[in-house]
Amino acid sequence: MAKRIAFIGLGNMGGGMAANLVAKGFKVEAFDLDPAALGRARLAGCRTHTSINAALDGVDVVVTMLPDGKIVRNVFDQDVLKWTPTGALLIDCSTIDVDTARDVIALATGKGFAMVDAPVSGGIAAAAAGTLTFMVGGSAAAFAQAKPVLAAMGSAVIHAGAAGAGQAAKMCNNMLLGATMIATSEAFAMAERLGLDLQTFYDISSKASGQNWSMTSYCPVPGVGPKTPADNDYQGGFTAALMLKDLRLAMAAANATHADVPMGRRATELYEKFVAAGHAGLDFSAIIKTLRK
Ligand code: NAD
Numbered sequence: 001m002a003k004r005i006a007f008i009g010l011g012n013m014g015g016g017m018a019a020n021l022v023a024k025g026f027k028v029e030a031f032d033l034d035p036a037a038l039g040r041a042r043l044a045g046c047r048t049h050t051s052i053n054a055a056l057d058g059v060d061v062v063v064t065m066l067p068d069g070k071i072v073r074n075v076f077d078q079d080v081l082k083w084t085p086t087g088a089l090l091i092d093c094s095t096i097d098v099d100t101a102r103d104v105i106a107l108a109t110g111k112g113f114a115m116v117d118a119p120v121s122g123g124i125a126a127a128a129a130g131t132l133t134f135m136v137g138g139s140a141a142a143f144a145q146a147k148p149v150l151a152a153m154g155s156a157v158i159h160a161g162a163a164g165a166g167q168a169a170k171m172c173n174n175m176l177l178g179a180t181m182i183a184t185s186e187a188f189a190m191a192e193r194l195g196l197d198l199q200t201f202y203d204i205s206s207k208a209s210g211q212n213w214s215m216t217s218y219c220p221v222p223g224v225g226p227k228t229p230a231d232n233d234y235q236g237g238f239t240a241a242l243m244l245k246d247l248r249l250a251m252a253a254a255n256a257t258h259a260d261v262p263m264g265r266r267a268t269e270l271y272e273k274f275v276a277a278g279h280a281g282l283d284f285s286a287i288i289k290t291l292r293k
Contacts, residue, residue: 004029005149006059006084008052008075009094010037013120014065016128017093017153019044021063023130024152031055056083061149062090068245069096076104081111089145090115093134097249098164098171099256105138105163114142117163118150119170123238131155135173137165171253174246177214178267178284181243184214185288188221192292198224220285229283237283244271244280 003026007018010032021028022045030046031054032038038048049055052075056062062084066072072094080090090113092104101117108115116138126132132154136143143159150157160169187210191201202224206216218237219225229237247268254261274287 003027003060003149004058005061005063006031006055007041007046007063007065008032008055008080009065009067010034010041010046011065011067012124013093013127014063015040015044016124016130017063017065017132018046019128020130020153021149022046026149026152029055029057029059052079053083056080058085060085060088062088063149064090064092064094066092066094068094069100072096073100073104076108081108081113084113086112088113089142089149091118091146091149092116093118093120095119095170095246095249096167098167098253101137101167102164114139114145115163116142116146117166118146119166120154121170121173122154124236127153134158135160135166135169137161137163137167137169139163167249168253171246171250174243175250175261175264175267178243178247178271179263180212181214181218181220181285182267182270182287184212185220185285185291188224188288189291189293214285218285220288228285230285230288234283234286234289237285239280240271240275240282240284240286241280243284244268244275247271 005021005026006029008031010018010030018028018030018041028046030041030048031052042048062080072092090108105115116136118134118136121133130153133156134150134154136159147157160166188198192198198221216225218228220230222230250264251268279286
């Protein structure tokens with residue numbers, strides 16, 4: 001019989017992920033505080049519930065996709081670890097701090113659950129298309145159990161290491177992304193001031209040593225490179241607010257481990273300024289607007 005999965009948090013990301021689980025034959029019991037999110041989940045084929053304990057009743061797996069670490073801790077403390085059948089597999093896909101991820105997994109395993117942290121790379125479009133990359137922290141046994149469920153929502157599922165390692169990989173990756181997006185943007189802005197045609201600079205740098213993902217897969221210059229949010233007036237994609245959230249998590253981790261991260265710190269300052277100036281909802285590549293004339 002198909003596994004029954006409780007899915008908690010059916011927002012921009014969770015909505016698409018739950019729909020992919022339904023499409024792959026899982027029975028999905030959905031819960032969200034927002035009735036509109038539940039309505040969309042019902043249309044996607046989930047069974048919806050107005051209380052979390054009803055959604056957790058009798059399931060084999062719980063997947064959570066929630067805004068932040070505080071909410072994840074509360075939902076697990078108050079509900080998931082109370083109402084889920086003992087022995088079920090718990091998967092938290094939210095982006096949260098490493099310490100909270102480790103604490104919640106320790107609590108869960110202490111109560112007889114298998115649990116992994118499994119944050120994602122790829123935005124709303126990848127969640128809807130089922131092409132997310134999952135970076136997973138937890139024991140080898142918990143990872144083996146989680147892999148088929150995650151594979152139904154993504155195209156890559158990678159074991160990063162012990163509990164919390166998924167979150168550690170996610171924040172190192174996104175710190176790198178924030179810094180390379182700014183570096184790429186300033187290179188284009190300076191090329192422009194030096195009188196270079198930006199398509200020509202792209203053609204050169206994308207085949208030279210400056211090449212990087214922010215340039216060749218997510219170019220911040222409209223009309224240059226592949227189609228990106230820059231071509232849609234920086235709407236859609238990955239918001240500056242979410243980039244700042246991830247950079248702040250990275251800075252907290254850097255402080256806790258005494259890691260020297262001058263580029264990450266500068267990227268955090270620049271995204272803080274950008275968001276404070278009212279651009280939280282723009283795609284994060286829009287930071288180039290602060291650097292071009
Ligand atoms: P979202 O705000 O669209 O969705 C979160 C959902 O959780 C909402 O529907 C909200 O009502 C629900 N929720 C909040 N508290 C709840 C509770 N106590 N019980 C049940 N439901 C509750 O956010 P999102 O964009 O889907 O992001 C979810 C997570 O994925 C975040 O941790 C984010 O950092 C991460 N993420 C997002 C993206 C992206 O591009 N949006 C990309 C990668 C990772």
